[in-house]
Amino acid sequence: MPETDQIEITLNGESRQVPANCTVQKLVEGLKLPSGQVAVEVNRSIARRSSWPQTCIQDGDSIEIVHFVGGG
Amino acid sequence: MLENQNDALIIAGKEFHSRLIVGTGKYETLEVMRQAHQASGTELVTVAVRRVDLSDRSQQSLLSCIDRDRIMLLPNTAGCYTAEEAIRYARLGREAGLSNWVKLEVIGDEKTLFPDNQELILATRTLVQEGFVVLPYTNDDPVVCKKLEEVGAAAVMPLGAPIGSGLGIQNPNNIRIILEQAKVPVIVDAGVGTASDAAIAMELGVDGVLMNTGIASAQDPVRMARAMKLAVECGRLAYRAGRIPKKLYAAASSPLEGMLV
Structure with a gap:
């Protein structure tokens, strides 16, 4: 199977293509996000940071990546 | 019980030397x-949880501007209208911040931003069971505050007035009743417009004050932050000093003896 195989996910509400073998870890690194400052949800369940390298992203997954912004 | 000699604010066993909790929203930069955080002397600031904007990555990170050696983060669930939604945000906040503290907000009405207390109590119960330290923002309603405490809230945070209104403490008598019955810290959250509002809250005997707009939207936020720091300290001192009873008539301060005849 060529490495370029892509799957489609919904990331922060928008559809996006990622490589078929992508993990949450690779996704966060690929987006150049500071891993210590974001939280990730896969299909409405928290993906704990320690599980990112083993969490494979599947076709059709809905992923949310959040961080802290100003608030009261 | 050990005497709390330095008069620290203790929430869920954690000691704070400032009784002023401030927000991170609405600042121009x-x-x-x-600078306002520094001037306020705060050791606890609220933050909101939102999607990372993946199309605009130019924004400076909020966390890079918070002195985390001195200041603890308190993620909120602002913008949530159901217990389910608030629980989801609380879990995300815990994961992002590696702390199990949450300022729990479940809003019931868009215009007043008054809480939906039924949902709030439900969410508090669930999050406490999940090991969260829950600080719920609520009405100045003694019954609701009591229920929140019963389901395990680490503090209760009645509003002084609607969020961002700057109206000051609208119902000091309710705050008094809440204080009389509470066994957890009582923090006045929302409604503080200027320094005297914060002092009045503290003089009632509340354990702390939480504010955002009052500082962030002042013409000079850094100066107002210092004013709020002093007001909270003044109010606390006056409360501990014990004020004189109010009387209708005068009581002379100078002796009547020794007057010339």
């Missing part, structure tokens, strides 16, 4: 926010 993050640098102004950083």
